[in-house]
Amino acid sequence: DAGVIQSPRHEVTEMGQEVTLRCKPISGHDYLFWYRQTMMRGLELLIYFNNNVPIDDSGMPEDRFSAKMPNASFSTLKIQPSEPRDSAVYFCASSSDRVKGYTFGSGTRLTVV
Amino acid sequence: AQTVTQSQPEMSVQEAETVTLSCTYDTSESDYYLFWYKQPPSRQMILVIRQEAYKQQNATENRFSVNFQKAAKSFSLKISDSQLGDAAMYFCALKTSYDKVIFGPGTSLSVIP
Numbered sequence: 001d002a003g004v005i006q007s008p009r010h011e012v013t014e015m016g017q018e019v020t021l022r023c024k025p026i027s028g029h030d031y032l033f034w035y036r037q038t039m040m041r042g043l044e045l046l047i048y049f050n051n052n053v054p055i056d057d058s059g060m061p062e063d064r065f066s067a068k069m070p071n072a073s074f075s076t077l078k079i080q081p082s083e084p085r086d087s088a089v090y091f092c093a094s095s096s097d098r099v100k101g102y103t104f105g106s107g108t109r110l111t112v113v
Numbered sequence: 114a115q116t117v118t119q120s121q122p123e124m125s126v127q128e129a130e131t132v133t134l135s136c137t138y139d140t141s142e143s144d145y146y147l148f149w150y151k152q153p154p155s156r157q158m159i160l161v162i163r164q165e166a167y168k169q170q171n172a173t174e175n176r177f178s179v180n181f182q183k184a185a186k187s188f189s190l191k192i193s194d195s196q197l198g199d200a201a202m203y204f205c206a207l208k209t210s211y212d213k214v215i216f217g218p219g220t221s222l223s224v225i226p
Contacts, residue, residue: 031212033213033214042216042217042218042219043204043216045213045214045215048212048213050212055212056212056213089156091158093158100163101146101148101150101160101163101206101208101214102158102160102214103160104157104158104159106155106156106157107156107157107158109156
C-alpha cells in the first residue's frame with residue numbers, strides 16, 4: 001500500500017491567490033482528517049469526514065477555508081483567498097477503525113508570501 | 114473538554130541509554146485511547162504505540178513502552194536503548210468517543226552519540 005498521498009509537497013503562493021491541497025487516503029479507510037501544524041498552535045484538527053461526509057468542521061478557521069471529499073479516494077482542502085498567516089504544514093490522515101490511530105500523509109508545506 | 118499536556122518541550126538522551134517522555138491528559142470519559150506519535154525531521158507522522166484505557170497492562174512495542182496511570186491521567190513513553198534514529202518530535206495524543214484525536218504540544222528529543 002502506498003499510504004496516504006498528499007500533493008503538492010511544497011507550495012509557495014502569493015497572498016490573495018487560491019490554493020488547493022490534495023489528499024488520497026488509504027484504500028478502504030472510511031475516515032479522513034485534515035490537520036494544520038504551526039509552531040505557535042501545534043497540530044490542529046480542521047475537519048474530518050466519515051464515508052465522504054463532513055462530520056466536524058469546527059476547526060476550520062474561517063470561510064476562506066473549504067474542504068471536499070467527492071469520493072472515497074480523494075479529498076481537497078482549498079484556501080481562497082490565501083493570507084500569510086495560513087503558512088503552515090497541512091496534513092491529511094486516514095483511518096479504517098475508530099479505535100486505531102491514524103496513518104498520516106507526508107504533509108504539504110504551504111508558504112504564502 | 115479534552116486536553117493533552119506535555120511539560121517537557123525538549124529532552125536529550127545519550128545513545129544506548131533510556132529516556133522517559135511525560136504526558137498528562139484530561140477527559141471526563143471512561144473509554145478512550147492514547148497514542149504516541151513520532152515526527153522526525155522528514156515531518157512524517159509515525160504511530161509509535163497505542164494504549165486502550167480499559168486495559169491495565171501497559172503497551173509495549175520493541176524498545177518503546179508506556180507507563181499508563183489511569184487514575185493520575187498520566188501516559189509516559191519510555192524509550193530503551195536509544196538510537197540516533199529516535200531523534201524526533203514526540204506527540205502524545207488522546208482519542209475519546211468522538212472520532213477526532215487531540216495532540217499535545219510535543220517534546221523534541223535529541224540523541225547524543
